[in-house]
Amino acid sequence: MGKLVDDVVTQAEHASVKYVAKDFASDQEVRWCPGCGDYSILAQMQRIMPDMNIPREKIVFVSGIGCSSRFPYYMNTYGIHSIHGRATAIASGLKMARPDLMVWVITGDGDGLSIGGNHMIHLMRRNVDLNVVMFNNQIYGLTKGQYSPTSEFGKVTKSTPQGSIDYPFNPAALALGSSCAFVARTLDREPKHLQYVLKRAAEFKGTSYVEVYQNCNVFNDGAFFQFTEKETKDDSVVYLEHGKPLVFGKNKDKGIKLDGFSPVVVSLTDGMHSINDLLIHNEKDSTLAFIMANMTYNAALPRPVGIFQAIERPTYDGEMSKQIDATISKRGRGSLDKLFASGDTWMIQ
Amino acid sequence: MGKLVDDVVTQAEHASVKYVAKDFASDQEVRWCPGCGDYSILAQMQRIMPDMNIPREKIVFVSGIGCSSRFPYYMNTYGIHSIHGRATAIASGLKMARPDLMVWVITGDGDGLSIGGNHMIHLMRRNVDLNVVMFNNQIYGLTKGQYSPTSEFGKVTKSTPQGSIDYPFNPAALALGSSCAFVARTLDREPKHLQYVLKRAAEFKGTSYVEVYQNCNVFNDGAFFQFTEKETKDDSVVYLEHGKPLVFGKNKDKGIKLDGFSPVVVSLTDGMHSINDLLIHNEKDSTLAFIMANMTYNAALPRPVGIFQAIERPTYDGEMSKQIDATISKRGRGSLDKLFASGDTWMIQ
Amino acid sequence: MSVETKTLDEVTIRFAGDSGDGMQITGSQFTSTSAVMGNDLSTLPDYPAEIRAPQGTLGGVSGFQIHFGSTAINTPGDMCDVLVAMNAAALKVNLRGLVDGGVIIVNTDGFNDKNLRSAGYDESPLSNGSLSKYQVFPVDISKLTELALADMNLSSKVVDRTKNFFALGMMYWMFNRQVENTVEWLKMKFAKKPEIVESNIRVLKAGWNYAETVDIFTVRYDVKPAKLKAGRYRNLTGNSAVALGLVAAAEKAKLDLFLGSYPITPASEILHDLSGYKNFGVKTFQAEDEIAAIASAIGASFGGALAVTTTSGPGLALKTEAVGLAVMTELPLVIVNVQRGGPSTGLPTKTEQADLLQALYGRNGESPVPVLAASTPSDCFYMAFEAARIALKYMTPVFLLTDGYLGNGSEPWLVPTEAELPDISKPFRTNPENFQPYERDDETFAREWAIPGTPGLEHRIGGLEKKNKAGSISYDPENHDLMIRIRAEKVERIANDIPLAKVDGDESGDLLVIGWGGTYGAIRTAVEKRRADGKSVSHLHLKYINPMPKNIGEILPKFKKILVPEINLGQLIKVLREKFLVDAIGYNVVAGLPFKSTEIEQKIEELLGGL
Amino acid sequence: MSVETKTLDEVTIRFAGDSGDGMQITGSQFTSTSAVMGNDLSTLPDYPAEIRAPQGTLGGVSGFQIHFGSTAINTPGDMCDVLVAMNAAALKVNLRGLVDGGVIIVNTDGFNDKNLRSAGYDESPLSNGSLSKYQVFPVDISKLTELALADMNLSSKVVDRTKNFFALGMMYWMFNRQVENTVEWLKMKFAKKPEIVESNIRVLKAGWNYAETVDIFTVRYDVKPAKLKAGRYRNLTGNSAVALGLVAAAEKAKLDLFLGSYPITPASEILHDLSGYKNFGVKTFQAEDEIAAIASAIGASFGGALAVTTTSGPGLALKTEAVGLAVMTELPLVIVNVQRGGPSTGLPTKTEQADLLQALYGRNGESPVPVLAASTPSDCFYMAFEAARIALKYMTPVFLLTDGYLGNGSEPWLVPTEAELPDISKPFRTNPENFQPYERDDETFAREWAIPGTPGLEHRIGGLEKKNKAGSISYDPENHDLMIRIRAEKVERIANDIPLAKVDGDESGDLLVIGWGGTYGAIRTAVEKRRADGKSVSHLHLKYINPMPKNIGEILPKFKKILVPEINLGQLIKVLREKFLVDAIGYNVVAGLPFKSTEIEQKIEELLGGL
Numbered sequence A, B: 001m002g003k004l005v006d007d008v009v010t011q012a013e014h015a016s017v018k019y020v021a022k023d024f025a026s027d028q029e030v031r032w033c034p035g036c037g038d039y040s041i042l043a044q045m046q047r048i049m050p051d052m053n054i055p056r057e058k059i060v061f062v063s064g065i066g067c068s069s070r071f072p073y074y075m076n077t078y079g080i081h082s083i084h085g086r087a088t089a090i091a092s093g094l095k096m097a098r099p100d101l102m103v104w105v106i107t108g109d110g111d112g113l114s115i116g117g118n119h120m121i122h123l124m125r126r127n128v129d130l131n132v133v134m135f136n137n138q139i140y141g142l143t144k145g146q147y148s149p150t151s152e153f154g155k156v157t158k159s160t161p162q163g164s165i166d167y168p169f170n171p172a173a174l175a176l177g178s179s180c181a182f183v184a185r186t187l188d189r190e191p192k193h194l195q196y197v198l199k200r201a202a203e204f205k206g207t208s209y210v211e212v213y214q215n216c217n218v219f220n221d222g223a224f225f226q227f228t229e230k231e232t233k234d235d236s237v238v239y240l241e242h243g244k245p246l247v248f249g250k251n252k253d254k255g256i257k258l259d260g261f262s263p264v265v266v267s268l269t270d271g272m273h274s275i276n277d278l279l280i281h282n283e284k285d286s287t288l289a290f291i292m293a294n295m296t297y298n299a300a301l302p303r304p305v306g307i308f309q310a311i312e313r314p315t316y317d318g319e320m321s322k323q324i325d326a327t328i329s330k331r332g333r334g335s336l337d338k339l340f341a342s343g344d345t346w347m348i349q
Numbered sequence C, D: 001m002s003v004e005t006k007t008l009d010e011v012t013i014r015f016a017g018d019s020g021d022g023m024q025i026t027g028s029q030f031t032s033t034s035a036v037m038g039n040d041l042s043t044l045p046d047y048p049a050e051i052r053a054p055q056g057t058l059g060g061v062s063g064f065q066i067h068f069g070s071t072a073i074n075t076p077g078d079m080c081d082v083l084v085a086m087n088a089a090a091l092k093v094n095l096r097g098l099v100d101g102g103v104i105i106v107n108t109d110g111f112n113d114k115n116l117r118s119a120g121y122d123e124s125p126l127s128n129g130s131l132s133k134y135q136v137f138p139v140d141i142s143k144l145t146e147l148a149l150a151d152m153n154l155s156s157k158v159v160d161r162t163k164n165f166f167a168l169g170m171m172y173w174m175f176n177r178q179v180e181n182t183v184e185w186l187k188m189k190f191a192k193k194p195e196i197v198e199s200n201i202r203v204l205k206a207g208w209n210y211a212e213t214v215d216i217f218t219v220r221y222d223v224k225p226a227k228l229k230a231g232r233y234r235n236l237t238g239n240s241a242v243a244l245g246l247v248a249a250a251e252k253a254k255l256d257l258f259l260g261s262y263p264i265t266p267a268s269e270i271l272h273d274l275s276g277y278k279n280f281g282v283k284t285f286q287a288e289d290e291i292a293a294i295a296s297a298i299g300a301s302f303g304g305a306l307a308v309t310t311t312s313g314p315g316l317a318l319k320t321e322a323v324g325l326a327v328m329t330e331l332p333l334v335i336v337n338v339q340r341g342g343p344s345t346g347l348p349t350k351t352e353q354a355d356l357l358q359a360l361y362g363r364n365g366e367s368p369v370p371v372l373a374a375s376t377p378s379d380c381f382y383m384a385f386e387a388a389r390i391a392l393k394y395m396t397p398v399f400l401l402t403d404g405y406l407g408n409g410s411e412p413w414l415v416p417t418e419a420e421l422p423d424i425s426k427p428f429r430t431n432p433e434n435f436q437p438y439e440r441d442d443e444t445f446a447r448e449w450a451i452p453g454t455p456g457l458e459h460r461i462g463g464l465e466k467k468n469k470a471g472s473i474s475y476d477p478e479n480h481d482l483m484i485r486i487r488a489e490k491v492e493r494i495a496n497d498i499p500l501a502k503v504d505g506d507e508s509g510d511l512l513v514i515g516w517g518g519t520y521g522a523i524r525t526a527v528e529k530r531r532a533d534g535k536s537v538s539h540l541h542l543k544y545i546n547p548m549p550k551n552i553g554e555i556l557p558k559f560k561k562i563l564v565p566e567i568n569l570g571q572l573i574k575v576l577r578e579k580f581l582v583d584a585i586g587y588n589v590v591a592g593l594p595f596k597s598t599e600i601e602q603k604i605e606e607l608l609g610g611l
């Protein structure tokens, strides 16, 4: 990584790795609206960090622009609050230059899927070892309430007074279509699940993509209440768990089975179906992952939440380092004098 | 469309619609390398045009930058040879402003999937009624041979002397993940199939996306020979036909069936399987389409070619016009005087 | 206690509170009522970049300043005469903008320990004598609001959100305004929420009554209507004015308006406004980013729409490559840039004038584009119309620069009639005979506009160099040099088609102050004051920066000194120095705020002193 | 027939043929052999934008010009003395660049009817007397090549591809060059294709022998070695020089080089070259677009790499928003722009100098960035090194401008040693005590570089305005004005750290010609020639444009007139006029070609005549 960087990295006496959550809170005042779902995501992130066993100085959070993108300021780690849509590209460069770091990308549905969509899909196919957390509040928060690429069709906002005519992205399907290695969804109001998914993403080697349903109580309040509030959530959400059948409902009395390629809801109490008929989730099956992802906007089905897919493959940053190491071990570290004098040269006396 | 535009459009005496292919050849000299696959795509396009029954002046070709993007110059229609990656966005604006036109987008694997990836996926989710033809030669032709987002892993090019470490996009899967309504693949060297797919794309209302495997004989010669040359093609390609079983092979002696969610090749002659065991293609099933698309880079399977999916839904441009028409028919065409004097006003004498 | 009524020519008041306190609405209501009462006025909203910064903090203070009077009002006021402070932070942030002896009305409930701490006060400024040079009126607005609504059974959140109307009521009383205008607005705005209407009206009146009844205020002020030109008026922000100007231009050009835009502060309101004008056939497209926004507009322009894209600085940076395409394809396009504090993300909600050089030069290659700049909120209407006129007539992209101050600020607008506006329509080319896409009008150098759908005019355009007249691709060296010069000449020729610059004040003298954009009011006020004091100073405000009016070169030598105040480090001055080789002097403050006219007065004095 | 040998000081020859005829290789080989023989030289490749334009057409002609001599050679030559034309189109396109009485060697096989038609000739110029003022040598090169390879059983395509080496062989004979150098190159280059090696060597020698044996040439030329500074030399293009300069800078800074780039003509070769330097730890990332390219470099810079992004005009337009981020975050970054013909896609393979204003001003807000410009292909090495030095020392993005002519052109480069290059390393901040991310060095105003992995220095940076020293977000008006000035001052201070400008020629006089970038050779040659004629003219070439050397203001007044030749409509001249209020005169030709020194000589004469 360059002699000077190596010196810093190897000489660093890394802080004791016994942290508690509040070691990850920076001295900056948190400036989201009271009640914003972002607070929970921040809290869960700070909570899982001590378990990572990584010195604080080896962690970097990179974000774009949006309410969500304020996140890095609040983490007592290194951080970049960059420009709109470019966090994935900046983080990719950072990780290539510094594979020794743990790099997180924090983005929103506008930042990551609207202006930043291209860098996102290219990151996914390349499989740079980053952890991306996409705060999906289905709205542009920071610019005060225009619809976003995940807003539902027909959404009335400041820029769509008669309702939006855009079909929303299904972020999980887009990620799978882009060959993203790790694709997950979780919710701001399910702290335990959020922690679990963040941890799994952190541990996964390769691009991990975590969509978090996040309530924007100012411009899109209640967008996900069906999936987060007591009255409705049990019947509206199905949790994907590797190797387990897809059961849901307040009394675990419903399940998902396949009819052709189409998932359908079946009752486990009407005597027609048993748990053995149900689809078993498998994080390693990318077709299944796509079927699950496609359940997303189907009103007849519960919303799938959890880890859609987790299939490791070599990372881009890893392959890059490998080519360099192999070259140096084969040809030796380059010498400038040799390089300058390579090719056709001649002497003038 | 504005009074002046309406005047032009309604007063136009549209050219007789009995065209032949060469009516669509412009007076510009075609400047691709001799042997380039682009010639065939141009020829097939000119051949299907007369069947469209659309006056030449109502057709527009919009392209970005790349060898492929020279295409519009050679069509005797309206055209824009724009800037790198932006053809989809330019064409979207054109189609919104002028829903009466038939608008084609011509792009390459670099233009459409590298720099232009974001506009592409947003076009697909919005479903603007455009026909996109993506010339996939798995290389940057115009800039003389760097790898592209569809080049195979390990590809040695000018910019990757030790082989590329990027996983390629699977264009069909990306399109499906972006909810593209019509997704197809065809080959420069199969003129009939190419014509068929172009026609289907043209007739489809909504975003049609056609990936064409195109040989760049200068920088990536033979990239698709396995799928186009006599010796290998029959065993290496499976044609997707709606309602038909997936049969392939020189003697139509092989087929594809599903094992779980995984397609596998079976022999139709070893007595173990018959045609009834095979997967039946269905253009209306998006899960099946994804399974087919995922066969793409699987060396154990033939390459799927044809129409993966064709599912119509309301178009963006259509919905836009609808909102405007509805507003005008409800509130009447706006009057400037009323508009100026709306809100709180007061008189000064 | 008797209440005296004083008549004032002009007053500046500022409402300040937490982001959630509704100060923007309060300010707008006061503005609209004052406008209806016939005052001339100018306003300046000022809010933080966070949606809701933490309650009670300095960073979370939102303010709205209005300057109104019976005389001509050109700026939102340098210093305010009256400050309404809803909490301690609001007081702290705004105190230095209050004139000595000014009036402060505070909501005492906003000065509890927590508030004081958040604002960084060690002790309450209300009780430690630190405000002795002001007239302080402490009122427990929160409590009084609660009381006014006691029987309505509202949540405390709703009650709290209503307290701004108590303050508004008090101010209406103090400045002798009627509440009717606001009452009507409430009824319309919340037609579907009668409770909100009811509670706000109650509290508004409670505030008025409180001021009328309780013996705290000893003076009441009267600000007579201004002697404005007769006609119908409407209060208008610069952003709304741009939207109206564009719709008007489309109508007068007999074209449909197409807007491709991506939201960005402080330009988003133009998108919002235009998306509401569907009955004019206006099509608005919220694109995935700024590049798609301008690209879609270029496509629409090719199709025969009046195409527009709107943005602010960082967004403009992204559009530059596509602007070059519009230059090369010679398609009409209006690009509105509502400037904000930079560089990079900078200060998104603050005003600045630092994108002029970007507009002039921020593209690869020789890529000339006309640049216009609006000078006041209502001028935004006319300059938007003018930008469209030039774009269509000359087949060129045109920049219109406004800024956060103009965009959010407002002033009374003398409502024009459709008939007063010129017809700017121009027929499309339809005759196929001898058609060459890049043949030009002899006078304007504009090429003709031939749109798809026209039989016999099928042609292709693009970003590669064009062969003169034919428009096909040409790599010929001489042709390239020729085309580069033709494109430059086309833009230069616009100078024949714009008004000559007019100096405000004498046509020669000791000092000429040259400004552009939103500094108009401040410079105008400063120059007039100094002239009133007998100083030899004049004002020239540039609305056309590229090309410039043809007479600039004649005007400049008539003054001994030239001062160029800009909210940047000196951008217009670069152009003036380069073009006219004059040793103009810059006055530059880049603090995210509009100039105060007194700052400019001082600078004028400084320069004239040295003559 | 006897063959005379003439000794020449300098010659310019041009190889021209169809895109597929291998003219670039032929030219490079002649260059490399001439270089090894000790000539000073300068080259200019010139090829169409299409990969393979239709065979035989004017648009498909590819050329390579080399100017070599025993004297100092500064340009690739205004006019050529010898033209090798492989077909009719090549003759037609290049004839006007040939001196009267010049030598033409034509491949007669390239003048069949089809060729003539494609080139737009009604009759063959070889037989209608139209070439009478030249010395024409018609040779059926195709046929002779075929014959030479008759027994090798090669496909006609392969044979056809070899004919350029026949032409090369003839030229080697004519200019008394040995074939060995090319023979060696063939053996190395096609090590795995012995047939290719064999066939090309045969044809090369056949060409040489043909010229030696057959009585067509009556003169042979001798061009003696130049008196170059002693040392090891290597022929180097500007693009390769940039790549080497960056690797050298990384080594001398003890950092790894990171390149984020997206292919674009004519800059792609820098990416290609750097991707081959993995043994230096160089990481190259071919991004999905220019925005990702620069963004990845910014990320790498934050991580402690020497970060670079390379592009050409349209790509630079896309990077501007991110450049603003680098300005605000004050991270080191080298941005190389190999300028090409604009605007928009323009003339991708042609040279131009029209991105200077974009580099200086093309960003939102006040966003100062140092701008350097290389003047010759080998100067690209030193200026790339210098750009890196400044970026690291001042913690700032730095622009390095080169152009298509410099990037593709080549000249002999006196190979330096590693030891001669200065150490430019600077320790990272590691001490956590009193660390503030935006605290600055008193002298340079640079902030310190603290990289992830350093315990105790955890901090966050970003695009919003920074609080002075602390680096946290600040919306404070005074702080914004202060920071805007600090960033500007930091860039200004670089002027203390760069060489003073040196005038070539007298330090005062009638005329000073000021240039920048790739026009160096043409201006230098022109000025020297006029000086040799006794004219009072000097030359100043600017390699640092922002900031400028501190003594420019002293130099300018010493000359009566100032001439600024640029391949644009006048960009540097704008800066000079604005900064120094001098009435400099521009000379501008924007034809996608480098200046001819004679054009500049003429302009000098014109101005001096008028004195």
Ligand SMILES: Cc1ncc(C[n+]2csc(CCOP(=O)(O)OP(=O)(O)O)c2C)c(N)n1
Residues within 6 Å of the ligand: A065, A066, A067, A068, A069, A084, A107, A108, A109, A110, A111, A112, A135, A137, A139, A140, A141, A142, A143, A148, C262, C263, C264, C265, C290, C314, C315, C318, C345
């Ligand atoms: C280049 C650019 N374009 C536009 C903006 C304005 N902008 C800032 S944040 C944002 C969208 C934010 O939406 P999202 O990413 O969903 O974040 P949220 O605020 O909802 O968390 C926009 C359009 C900008 N800052 N920069």
Ligand SMILES: Cc1ncc(C[n+]2csc(CCOP(=O)(O)OP(=O)(O)O)c2C)c(N)n1
Residues within 6 Å of the ligand: B065, B066, B067, B068, B069, B084, B107, B108, B109, B110, B111, B112, B135, B137, B139, B140, B141, B142, B143, B148, D262, D263, D264, D265, D290, D314, D315, D318, D345
């Ligand atoms: C903004 C910008 N960046 C880069 C380029 C250079 N460029 C032109 S075409 C191209 C890639 C072409 O690849 P592809 O789209 O696959 O087209 P092909 O030539 O293979 O048909 C690139 C990188 C450009 N013209 N503009």
Ligand code: SF4
Residues within 6 Å of the ligand: A031, A032, A033, A035, A036, A037, A038, A067, A068, A137, A141, A142, A215, A216, A217, A218, A219, C051, C052
């Ligand atoms: S606007 Fe919405 S997303 Fe942004 S901070 Fe407020 S509640 Fe959260």
Ligand code: SF4
Residues within 6 Å of the ligand: B031, B032, B033, B035, B036, B037, B038, B067, B068, B137, B141, B142, B215, B216, B217, B218, B219, D051, D052
């Ligand atoms: S470079 Fe390749 S893609 Fe381009 S024209 Fe030649 S053969 Fe076709």
Ligand SMILES: [Mg+2]
Residues within 6 Å of the ligand: A066, A108, A109, A110, A135, A136, A137, A138, A139, A140, A141, A148
């Ligand atoms: Mg959002």
Ligand SMILES: [Mg+2]
Residues within 6 Å of the ligand: B066, B108, B109, B110, B135, B136, B137, B138, B139, B140, B141, B148
């Ligand atoms: Mg390609």
